[in-house]
Amino acid sequence: MFATHSHTHCSIAPPDLLAQLALDGTSDQQQAAVRALATSAAFRQQRAVMGRLTRQFGLPMGQLVGFNISSTRRLTVYDNQKKGRTFLPGVRMRGWGEHKSTDPAVNEAYDGSAQTYDFYLRVMGRNSLDNAGMELVSSVHYGVAYDNAFWDGTQMVYGDGSGQIFQVGGLTRALDVIGHELTHGITEFTAGLAYSKQSGALNESFSDVFGTLVKQYTLKQYAVEADWLIGEGILVPSLGKALRSMKAPGTAYSGDRQPATMDGYVDLPDDNDPRNDNGGVHINSGIPNHAFYLAAMALGGNAWERAGKIWYQTLTTMLHANTQFDEAARATIEVAGTLFGTAEAHAVEGAWREVGVLP
Structure with missing residues (x-):
């Protein structure tokens, strides 16, 4: 790796x-x-x-x-x-x-x-x-x-x-x-996700997931109450409101290229050119980010209680260096069923289908 x-x-x-x-x-x-x-x-x-x-x-x-x-x-x-x-x-x-x-x-x-x-x-x-x-x-x-x-x-x-x-x-x-x-x-x-293309986008996405969960947990927010923004208010106002939006990828700042679904996936080379972002790791992370947002909203309550535990168990026990989006999706579905049950597994599966990672 x-x-x-x-x-x-x-x-x-x-x-x-x-x-x-x-x-x-x-x-x-x-x-x-x-x-x-x-x-x-x-x-x-x-x-x-x-x-x-x-x-x-x-x-x-x-x-x-x-x-x-x-x-x-x-x-x-x-x-x-x-x-x-x-x-x-x-x-x-x-x-x-x-x-x-x-x-x-x-x-x-x-x-x-x-x-x-x-x-x-x-x-x-x-x-x-x-x-x-x-x-x-x-x-x-x-x-x-x-x-x-x-x-x-x-x-x-x-x-x-x-x-x-x-x-x-x-x-x-x-x-x-x-x-x-x-x-x-x-x-x-744990997973050691390689920082390139889809595995790198998953690396970035898991960090966004737990970054927002730390904030939501500290503020004691329900999923429906959270802003789902990463870095809200840290950019100068002329650039935008945040670095990323998990709720609406591509809307956080001027020039934000994050897609919400696989229809907008950007296939970039990993060539040390900062414009290509290690093969789009910050860009394409919008897709798994949005999947987590959709899963958390479908499961309801506090996002850290079920959705967060599913994603944590997946990151720490189920992934490997070169995990791709579809592998991560199937792993979260399996973990959801094991930790909670069929209804939760269906909610997670629906989120990945909505963003186009699963057919």
């Missing part, structure tokens, strides 16, 4: 959006987008290598990078002080159970990590990303006006935003963004 796709780098900002702004944005947006693309490129190798070591060779992530593994939940937030990769994680600012910092970004990263940890522990029975108490490490103020946030294979990294693409401070305020990126860590430890 990782030998083939060694350029893996998952971040919240869709590379095709950054590429679009680098070409067609204002002069300030062009500079911000080029800076974000160049900085993100520096991390393309690390996630792949760390995922391979932890999953294929059984080496604990915490021991590899010098972070703690504990029977009690742990998280630590560092300040990267607007420096770069060699400075990670940076200066320690706040550890588990310690008083608030005077820095809002530190507290937001702390709270978001804690809320994501709580969701997985209380709802899914999972003890951190590796299910063995791995410390959640975050670094804020990465780079200079950096327009991105990402899981680098070992920790969370947050830029401040430039005010040209992302609002200043927006990336640490968005709980679903934090939940999304941390879920990439769970995917590394």
